[in-house]
């Protein structure tokens with residue numbers, strides 16, 4: 001390439017790429033291809049581990065309230081095999097511990113699952129690397145994970161944020177970018193819609209197995225915190241499937257009972273300096289329902305002197321300015337938004353819309369049926385709402401936006417990607433979003449979060465958007 005050509009490419013790039021210190025109201029104009037298909041079944045990302053009955057689809061999630069337990073799950077296809085997990089602290093292989101789990105199976109139309117094992121490892125030490133093994137004989141497979149630091153208001157911790165992942169080439173790109181992120185995130189907050197098996201004929205549950213093998217390379221080594229999305233419902237009365245959430249609850253257990261929840265669809269965990277509340281957009285949440293009562297009690301239990309960062313995860317966004325799933329989160333917003341403002345929630349994360357959007361700190365809680373004052377207003381006690389349903393699934397990107405962009409929408413762009421929430425201490429956290437089309441370190445949108453309890457100043461001017 002000639003020097004002249006390089007110079008003109010550089011000049012064009014400078015014109016196309018603008019870095020903006022912004023205070024709301026930007027739409028990235030980057031247009032990507034709108035459609036994807038699931039990776040073929042013989043793709044190498046779905047490779048089955050060799051050996052008879054070898055454990056596959058290994059995944060872990062936090063197993064208690066405080067981060068001292070881990071649920072290890074895996075699938076054996078030929079026979080039940082062992083329910084045991086052997087595990088030890090790094091450097092102490094001679095003091096191997098053994099935990100006994102259990103296994104379940106389920107049928108879905110004409111599909112019969114493998115043997116799905118779950119095993120709780122308890123009384124783990126904080127901030128410690130553990131190795132663990134599943135399987136027997138020649139098919140033992142070894143993995144490892146780090147436990148979080150002891151709960152402390154200034155404990156730094158780095159979460160990855162992903163949603164609506166699916167299993168296309170774009171999904172693989174998202175996971176690859178996540179794994180390569182130089183911030184080295186330690187756990188994933190996954191905003192729902194995992195496998196998209198239900199987009200295949202008869203909800204082909206083989207696609208739950210392939211998704212489990214595809215994601216193992218990350219989720220076997222760090223916990224993913226699960227949210228229930230609409231693609232987890234798997235309700236199909238026409239083929240006799242009348243029990244909602246069947247594949248999801250058999251495969252992805254969560255520690256809901258530890259937080260006093262009666263169902264695995266809403267629960268909470270604490271991790272490092274964060275109190276994380278998971279809600280279900282697809283379970284009843286009206287007054288008197290179990291989820292309503294649980295959330296009311298849960299918010300009253302949050303201790304910001306122990307866990308300063310209050311983060312809520314749900315699937316259907318409350319503030320969404322795309323022409324997809326428009327206002328699907330509205331009834332839940334009406335029900336709970338005033339609570340979030342009263343309790344000064346820092347951040348609400350959602351998926352569902354296959355795009356990216358970050359809001360200003362706004363609330364819309366003045367409205368009642370007679371006063372007519374229904375309008376989002378700037379509110380320093382309100383959370384920032386982030387939609388990150390841009391994992392890259394088979395349904396493609398949400399590239400149709402409402403116009404004009406509403407004032408409450410700080411930045412939006414229909415590109416695939418992931419984000420990072422990097423807690424520094426009790427007052428500051430750095431948030432950054434990464435699009436798949438950039439290199440691994442490019443922060444396409446970022447913002448310093450000031451904690452709403454310890455440092456409730458205006459943080460809206462800290463955002464930087466790097467858009468095409």
Ligand SMILES: [Fe+2]
Nearest residue numbers: 193229230352
């Ligand atoms: Fe969804």
